[in-house]
Amino acid sequence: MSLDDIYDAVLEYDDDGISDLVKQELDAETPPKVILDEALIEALDEVGRCFSDGTIFVPEMLMAAETMKVGLDILRPLFLGDKSTIIGTAVIGSVKGDMHDIGKNLVAMMLEGASFNVIDLGVDVDTDRFLAAAHEHDAEFIMMSALLTTTMKAMETSVRVIKDERPDLKVIVGGAPVNQSFADAIGANGYSDDAPGAISTARTFV
Ligand code: B1M
Numbered sequence: 480m481s482l483d484d485i486y487d488a489v490l491e492y493d494d495d496g497i498s499d500l501v502k503q504e505l506d507a508e509t510p511p512k513v514i515l516d517e518a519l520i521e522a523l524d525e526v527g528r529c530f531s532d533g534t535i536f537v538p539e540m541l542m543a544a545e546t547m548k549v550g551l552d553i554l555r556p557l558f559l560g561d562k563s564t565i566i567g568t569a570v571i572g573s574v575k576g577d578m579h580d581i582g583k584n585l586v587a588m589m590l591e592g593a594s595f596n597v598i599d600l601g602v603d604v605d606t607d608r609f610l611a612a613a614h615e616h617d618a619e620f621i622m623m624s625a626l627l628t629t630t631m632k633a634m635e636t637s638v639r640v641i642k643d644e645r646p647d648l649k650v651i652v653g654g655a656p657v658n659q660s661f662a663d664a665i666g667a668n669g670y671s672d673d674a675p676g677a678i679s680t681a682r683t684f685v
Contacts, residue, residue, distance in 0.1 A: 482509070482518040485550060489522035492550045501553040511557045515585075519547050522580070525559060551584070556593040561663035565683050568596040569620035570612045572604030573654075575633040579626035582654060585674040587621060593618075593678045606637040613641075613648055620681055625654040635665040642666045649684045653677055 485504060504514050526543040529535040535543075539656055560666050569590055573583045586636040587599045598616045609621050621641060626632045634657070638650050651669035652662050653676075660668030669680035 485518035494546040497550045560592040568618040571622040572600035573602040579629040583624035
């Protein structure tokens with residue numbers, strides 16, 4: 480039993496076996512963050528490479544993502560913190576046209592762990608939904624994720640409209656094709672290339 484078995488389980492779409500493998504790894508006192516970074520996320524990176532090579536296609540990519548999520552569900556409680564002291568409210572979603580949600584879910588999970596109240600709008604979220612949820616829940620933050628070069632445009636539109644209508648809201652962006660210079664160019668208040676960094680960035684505004 481090892482991290483390699485968890486990695487292999489994602490690549491073999493073994494959604495029945497992966498829970499036990501993750502539990503066994505936790506029993507062996509491997510830190511949850513190591514299981515996440517070195518087995519689950521590494522495996523999805525390999526899935527992405529296989530997709531680029533044309534050795535797997537969308538259905539396989541989806542099965543791998545579903546398997547990864549089953550493993551992540553075992554880790555989730557370990558990232559959740561004490562909700563008695565809420566330090567801020569964040570609305571989070573993947574931007575319009577984007578169905579990828581694993582990175583966004585990680586950010587949401589870690590925000591909760593860092594004592595934020597999190598309103599998760601899911602995927603394919605347009606500007607109006609971000610704004611309406613921020614208003615309804617009296618949020619201070621909007622956190623956006625984009626995984627496709629094609630949905631970066633939707634991110635840009637949302638950030639520009641939100642900053643125009645609600646300059647008081649802090650907008651933090653991220654996702655594989657996004658970088659600091661893009662975030663600066665579209666007027667976002669913050670950017671991070673990973674989930675823990677998104678939480679650190681949000682905390683600088685609290
Ligand atoms: Co998609 N997909 N996909 N996909 N997919 C990518 C992104 C791709 C790079 C694969 C590839 O070609 N190698 C490619 C994008 C190419 C591009 O735009 N340049 C791609 C493509 C092309 C597509 C489709 C267009 C395929 C098709 O239909 N022909 C299609 C688009 C659907 C749509 O969104 N409209 C599609 C569909 C899918 C599935 C549905 C099958 C599935 C998603 C399932 C799901 O999310 N529930 C899927 C998957 C699994 C992937 C890969 C393999 C893995 C993505 C992932 O979850 N990674 C991906 C290749 C890859 O990334 N290696 C790929 C793990 C996750 C933890 O990482 O989300 O990057 P990530 O999050 C990171 C950081 O980016 C950051 O933190 C996390 C790490 O801590 N982060 C933030 C993310 N959000 C943040 C927000 C922040 C801060 C940091 O602040 C708010």
